[in-house]
Amino acid sequence: MRSGAAAYPFIDQLDEPIGLLAELSSNSAAWFVEHFAGADDLLDAKDNVIDPIKAFLNGNQRSVYDDARSFIQANSTNIAYLPAGVADGIETALEDAQIFRGNKTAQLGSVVTAVRTQLDGVVAAERDAAAAKIDDYWKQVPVSAAYAAATEAARQSVTRQTEQMLARVQQERQIPTIRHLAAQFDDTIYPAILDTLEAAKAAPAPGWEDSDDGETPVPVKPTPLVKQSISIRKLSWPGAGGVLETEAQVDVYLDQLRATLLATINDNKRITL
Structure with missing residues (x-):
């Protein structure tokens, strides 16, 4: 009955009666008849402490308590x-040293059920929001020119990657992780999908150049200009942490923002929004 003592806030209430019983156990039966005067106290401890705690630990109350703690x-x-x-x-309730008394455990179970139901609704809403955000990006892929020009293997690869992310969202129960998965798709996976499709385009027809003898032209395979996709949230924004209060400040900010976007594009990158 003392195993897992640290798990329950009432368990130390057994120390006194159990300690007293240990001290008394060495006495003879005659001593109890002739000298022992604490029988009423022991019976009271048994009825009001030992038996209720024993019933708690051996019954459904313990299951309710453990479920609440796990939750x-x-x-x-x-x-x-x-x-x-x-x-x-x-x-x-989990810290209540009298949780084993009366209907306190039943009340705890009711509260856990209500909070669990409310939390399940919040988690479901977070999953739906994350899935919708991912889908907003993905639905642009199958209708894109890059998807149409890519190999079937590349199409299947990016489709599978998106489906796996959506499955992770639907299985995840931690709200911060659900939000992180949606942001991860936005910031890194979607740009990577575009790059995968672009890299999987059919190779362009070769050009020609003169051979060493100057007479026989030889084919020259062109080197494709590969662009990297980058999320707009990955860019270094001008004036980060600042405040816009006037029309002139807005104009300056937009000029700086335009310069940042153009510099990124001129660096052979695509920007995903």
């Missing part, structure tokens, strides 16, 4: 995305 541990990050104070009742 809080597994969702310690997610709970921050719920309204403030929603899960406070669970935390308080």
Whole structure:
């Protein structure tokens, strides 16, 4: 009954009666008849502490408590995305040294069920939002010229990559990770998909140049100009951290922004928005 003592806030209440019983165990039966005067106290401890705790540890109350503790541990990050104070009742109950008494455990189970239902709804909404964001980018791919010109192997590769990301979103339960997956697709995977398709285009027809004898032309395979895609969020924005308050400041900012975008394009890059 003492195993896992640190897991339950009431377990130290057993120390006194168990310690007393250990001290008394060395006495003879005659001593108890002639000298022992604490029987009422022991019976009271048994009825009011030992038996209720034993019933808790051996019954459904323990399962409810352990489920609540596991729920809080597994969702310690997610709970921050719920309204403030929603899960406070669970935390308080888990620290209550009298949780084994009355219907406190039943109340704890009800609170956990309500919070779990609310959290499931929030997680589902986050998954839907992340999937929609990914789909907004992906739906531009199959209708693009790069997709049409790419090999079938490249098309299947980028399709599979997107499907795997969507599957990860639907399986993930941690809200920060769900948001990170959507941002990752935006910032890195989508640009990489465009680069994969561009690199998989059919090679252009070769050109020709004179041979060493100056008479017989020989084919020259052109070197394709490969562009790299980069998310607009990966660029170094001018005036980061500043504040725009006047029309003149807006004009200056837009001029700087335009210069940044053009410099990126002139550096042989495509910018994904």
